[in-house]
Amino acid sequence: MDASAANPSVSLKVTCCVVGGGPAGMMLGYLLGRAGVSTVVLEKHADFFRDFRGDTVHPSTMKVMQELGLLEDFLKVPHQRISKLEGLFGATAVRIADLSRLDTPCPFIAFMPQWDFLNFLDEKGWRFPSLSVRKSTEAVELIRDGDSVTGLIANGPKGRVRIAADLTIACDGRHSILRTQAGLQIEDIGAPIDVLWFRVGKAQGTSDGVFARLSTGQMMVTLDRDQYWQCAYVIAKNGIDQVKARGLDHFRANVAEMAPILREHIGDVRSWDDVKLLSVKIDRLRRWALPGLLCIGDAAHAMSPVGGVGVNLAVQDAVAAANLLADQLAAGERLTLADLDRVQQRRMFPTRVIQAIQVQVQNRVINRALSGADLTPPLLIRLISRCPVLQGMTARLLAIGPRPEHVHSRSAA
Numbered sequence: 001m002d003a004s005a006a007n008p009s010v011s012l013k014v015t016c017c018v019v020g021g022g023p024a025g026m027m028l029g030y031l032l033g034r035a036g037v038s039t040v041v042l043e044k045h046a047d048f049f050r051d052f053r054g055d056t057v058h059p060s061t062m063k064v065m066q067e068l069g070l071l072e073d074f075l076k077v078p079h080q081r082i083s084k085l086e087g088l089f090g091a092t093a094v095r096i097a098d099l100s101r102l103d104t105p106c107p108f109i110a111f112m113p114q115w116d117f118l119n120f121l122d123e124k125g126w127r128f129p130s131l132s133v134r135k136s137t138e139a140v141e142l143i144r145d146g147d148s149v150t151g152l153i154a155n156g157p158k159g160r161v162r163i164a165a166d167l168t169i170a171c172d173g174r175h176s177i178l179r180t181q182a183g184l185q186i187e188d189i190g191a192p193i194d195v196l197w198f199r200v201g202k203a204q205g206t207s208d209g210v211f212a213r214l215s216t217g218q219m220m221v222t223l224d225r226d227q228y229w230q231c232a233y234v235i236a237k238n239g240i241d242q243v244k245a246r247g248l249d250h251f252r253a254n255v256a257e258m259a260p261i262l263r264e265h266i267g268d269v270r271s272w273d274d275v276k277l278l279s280v281k282i283d284r285l286r287r288w289a290l291p292g293l294l295c296i297g298d299a300a301h302a303m304s305p306v307g308g309v310g311v312n313l314a315v316q317d318a319v320a321a322a323n324l325l326a327d328q329l330a331a332g333e334r335l336t337l338a339d340l341d342r343v344q345q346r347r348m349f350p351t352r353v354i355q356a357i358q359v360q361v362q363n364r365v366i367n368r369a370l371s372g373a374d375l376t377p378p379l380l381i382r383l384i385s386r387c388p389v390l391q392g393m394t395a396r397l398l399a400i401g402p403r404p405e406h407v408h409s410r411s412a413a
């Protein structure tokens with residue numbers, strides 16, 4: 001929009017406006033605050049407490065926490081740990097990865113409700129005077145001056161706010177409105193699946209090591225959240241009407257048959273209102289930046305839930321962006337488009353690799369199971385399951401990922 005057209009009630013001037021308080025935005029806000037860059041993070045919701053948030057914190061993120069001196073406190077936040085990833089193809093058990101073979105401070109995946117993870121980063125950021133996190137504040141419109149983005153208009157609890165920023169960073173997730181308004185081109189990679197998300201009560205102390213289950217025509221993932229099971233039931237894209245047409249009793253019976261550990265409390269799914277549809281996307285921007293605007297995390301590359309890597313990729317993007325830009329931002333230098341492009345140059349490789357793997361798993365494993373084909377595990381998975389060395393390699397790919405980032409950005413504290 002034209003800068004003169006907006007006449008909001010309050011104005012704010014910052015060096016950096018981060019839009020979105022998800023993993024990418026909260027980590028980036030923390031790193032920029034730590035570097036002494038005047039930063040505001042906008043989150044449209046009043047808190048982080050939403051039912052759906054990816055729950056996995058990988059060793060690469062915990063290594064970043066260690067580098068920031070936060071790991072000890074982070075591990076005090078309640079979580080469950082898993083180091084061996086196991087799945088069931090019908091009745092055949094396979095081990096897909098063994099993280100205990102990794103040489104890293106936390107050789108396990110921590111299952112932690114994402115609102116706890118985000119609250120942790122929020123609270124740790126309070127000590128930085130240059131950082132403010134504004135909740136209930138939704139970015140609605142970019143402000144431009146010629147070809148450059150110079151800030152945005154947001155709706156906050158007290159009305160409209162006009163925020164002038166040297167750099168706006170879109171961390172507003174896979175439905176990013178900023179990337180749409182900026183007219184950045186999206187390459188749609190496609191995801192043939194959606195996910196039904198629901199919870200089932202859990203008797204204290206019960207657990208099982210199985211993470212993913214495939215049976216003819218069905219797939220399900222169960223996440224142990226201590227008090228309850230968070231369940232992800234995978235369906236074919238747009239297949240929700242067919243699932244509902246078969247009825248809730250049929251759905252509950254299928255779930256209990258696939259995962260007997262859920263049978264006792266499956267009645268917790270009382271109606272379809274207890275089952276949320278999450279649409280899955282895989283895409284990426286061809287270009288992540290315009291003058292004055294950078295996209296990272298799912299706003300730059302929407303990730304499928306396969307492998308539970310999206311949160312960690314978003315965190316890695318934030319670390320890379322801070323490493324590459326924080327010094328200049330703190331020094332008050334104006335960033336060029338070439339400066340912003342360096343973030344994409346650094347992060348495009350891991351994004352492509354991980355998305356390519358997600359597509360292969362979707363097509364060769366999940367789609368095959370959903371279409372009712374033979375449930376024999378693919379040859380590669382059988383080989384991995386038999387060979388501990390290969391389980392260490394898959395663990396590295398999943399848990400650390402290609403081109404891991406380490407914190408090099410300055411600390412002004």
Ligand SMILES: Cc1cc2nc3c(=O)[nH]c(=O)nc-3n(C[C@H](O)[C@H](O)[C@H](O)COP(=O)(O)OP(=O)(O)OC[C@H]3O[C@@H](n4cnc5c(N)ncnc54)[C@H](O)[C@@H]3O)c2cc1C
Pocket residue numbers: 019020021022023024025042043044045053054055056137138139140171172173174176177195278279280281296297298299302303304305307308309310311312314
């Ligand atoms: C079904 C499903 C399950 C998944 N499970 C996992 C998992 O277990 N582990 C994993 O690692 N990944 C998982 N993923 C992927 C993961 O959710 C994402 O990759 C990750 O959350 C991306 O982080 P982000 O910070 O870029 O975006 P998001 O987490 O989407 O955060 C974006 C934030 O921006 C806010 N926002 C949006 N628009 C605005 C606006 N205009 N103004 C202000 N705020 C705004 C949103 O409220 C949100 O808080 C899953 C994905 C799907 C679809």
